[in-house]
Amino acid sequence: MLSPLFRFLGCLILFSFCSGWAVAAPAPPRPNILFILVDDLGWGDLGVFHQNRRAREGKPAIQTPALDRMAAEGIQLCRHYAGSPVCAPSRASLFSGVHQGHARVVRDNTFDMPLEDCLTLPAMLKEAGYATALIGKWGIGGGTESGGNPGESTAFPDKRGFDYFFGHLDHIGAHRHYAADDPADRRSQTGTNVIWDMHDNITKSCTNSYSTDLFTARAKKWIVDHRKTSKNKPFFLALTFTAPHSALEVPTQAYPAGGGLKGGLQWLGKKGELINTANGVRNSYVYPQYASRNWPDGAKKHASMIARIDEAVGDLLKLLSDLNIDKNTIVVFTSDNGPHNEGSFIGPTQDPNFFESYGPFDGIKRDTWEAGIRVPAIVRWPAAISAGRVSHVPSQFHDWMATFAEAGRMPVPAKTDGVSMLPSLTGKGKQKPGVLYVEYNVKGQTPNYKNFLPEHRNAARLQQQIIYSGKYKGVRQNIRSHDDPFQIYDIEKDPKESCNLADTAEGRKYGDYFKKRVLQLRRIYDYHNSVRGCLAGRPYDSVPVPPSVVSEGASGKLEFRLLSKKACPWVPKPEAVRGYESFAVEETSGCLVPGTVSKPSFCGEWKGFLRIPETGVYTFFLETDANAGSKAFVRLHDMQLVDADFHYKPGSRASSSSAAGTTECTPETGKKGVPLAAGLHPVSIGYVHGAGASKAGIKLLWSRNGGTPEEIPVSSFSVSGKK
Known part of the structure; x- marks a missing residue:
């Protein structure tokens, strides 16, 4: 008799709906999907990836027991890459299913530009019969930069495939963790850190509501309500936390006991008391295991913000178990880019050196060194992923569209640049090689951190480009023309990127290959905005795409x-x-x-x-x-x-x-x-x-x-x- 897992993976064809595609035999229920995306969490910030080792060495360390347990019950993706080394383009690649060479609008630092009206990840899942929701930060909605509203934002979440939206439309509002109580960023055009409940501005009701608590409680409420009204309909919930991005702010109190359906964070829905932690003193609760340490205030707050996320994840997993849907729910936890070193309007600046938030790599947010784009990723799905697995197969944000299409028994869209990660996730078969690619332009340079290699410190960023082929990585920074050489690294043997192989025979081979390849997998940016113009021209845009070296077959x-x-x-x-x-x-x-x-x-x-x-x-x-x-x-x-x-x-x-x-x-x-x-x-x-x-x-x-x-x-x- 076939195992349930084998039968599940054998039914990878679209269920019967309006298009006429049909399964040949009854299939198991399609999985729910809970995608948890955090903001600026480094690969090295999680216990199971790096912090537990620091603790064993007697160094200051962050504890993430719930996420460690999630990793033990699922799989660690140790070579998972964000779409970009900064927030907005990374999220655009995730939700549009394309790498940055095909992003039509949101590239570089084009915050609050409108995600293109395409077959987005939520639109695909909605078409296939999923209920879809976004709770947290959007930041790619268009309209007024650092502001916007449902009327003027042409890419408001409900216009890009989400049935429900709760959270921040613009990225500036998401820099504050007490929306109703913190002063708005000086760049805000609305004068407030708006929280939208669909098209309603409910910011004034969010008094004392800490962002991680607010979004977790609302997510729990949405899942419970969905189960009551649409029990037989699968869901896709994107829970996009704003922590641990600055401002470095902490909760009002300890995490409520219990977790799940009856305990933990709860949605109360009362004005001024939306959630059960909307009382106490704002920005006051530093976790006890860190409060007594002789650490900088910024380190204590950074660790506490991550501890809060960790408890929220445990609370959500307990809820799925209480509702008896945890076995067939895919839960993904990852981050939008590498760790930040930014301050805030109220207090300390985050120092990624203190906990080695960048892990064993070099680089931070906005760098194309490994730590700028390699992000922690954990996936739990008991129905198909056996416990305790670790994968080093490279993958990137745009691969999630293909993965969720195949997991939900839908045809993978031709439009996505991604490949399904199911073979790596389940251990059944071999994952098809995908395209891992980043292009990005920003002023500044890599920080002069003593833990970084001397040749990486103060490296100019500007026009940057990354491409991978198996174990090899090609990277260029401060690109002036297409003739500029790639630095070549064997990223499996040398994740620190210490030995540039460009002058070796193998390096020259890949350097030549990468120069041709990057022209054959991207499009020239051709989007103009009436206010901000065209923001993403590249030095290699006018170089003709080279042909393939093949002999011609039958003509015509x-x-x-x-x-x-x-x-x-x-x-x-x-x-x-x-x-x-x-x-x-x-x-x-x-x-x-x-x-x-x-x-x-x-x-x-x-x-x-x-x-x-x-x-x-x-x-x-x-x-x-x-x-x-x-x-x-x-x-x-x-x-x-x-x-x-x-x-x-x-x-x-x-x-x-x-x-x-x-x-x-x-x-x-x-x-x-x-x-x-x-x-x-x-x-x-x-x-x-x-x-x-x-x-x-x-x-x-x-x-x-x-x-x-x-x-x-x-x-x-x-x-x-x-x-």
């Missing part, structure tokens, strides 16, 4: 694979249906649908090469048939070329504008083409054909150097050649 042909005999609500990746139906690959004349495919609706993919006749700047266009539900998605190399998927009107013309789905933009947005070098470029075209009278098929066009669009000749396509 592409390989077509039928992926499914049913349509899907988004264009799927081919691996989304692997193992369920096996379809032969057929050669077609260009982008024609094979005559053997006669289904009223289906999903398919063309794959091969596109021959670019001469080096230049190209703009691409795509048209599908006019049937409802028809859509397409095109990649050139690993570059997202044309998105005719989310919000696409069948039969209309979509372009390769990298600004598709963006809002609050000026007319200059989306005008840049793609610089391509002459030669063969691998192309994949995902296609969903909706049922209707219109004949299945697509039309792919291009425009060279701003000329008139014309259909790409069939002779420009070819099937795979040999390397």
